[in-house]
Amino acid sequence: MFPKNCPWCEQQITLHQLGSRPSKRPPKWYQFSRNAQVCPYCSGSVKLGGKAFRFLGLVAPLFILTLLQLFIDSDLLSIKYLTESFSVLAAIGFLGVYYFSRFEKNETV
């Protein structure tokens, strides 16, 4: 696991170390309750953020290809290694999101 810095106290924490506490903001009509994720050292509320979520764009080709295969005869899409290369792109996208995302201060909860 890659530790990331807490934006409040600069301690290195990983995703699974995050605690949770009830959010001060009331739940929406479709939520039973709302929890805020907090740092185990300073109990400051954090959320995953940063520009890393742009990496999710790499997942789009595989998603679109899968959708197309539902509607179009799959012979048209039988380009060699197309699915494989899009899968690699998607994997890089997910890794990129995980590796480059940072914890940000969550001041609204």
Ligand SMILES: [Zn+2]
């Ligand atoms: Zn902290």
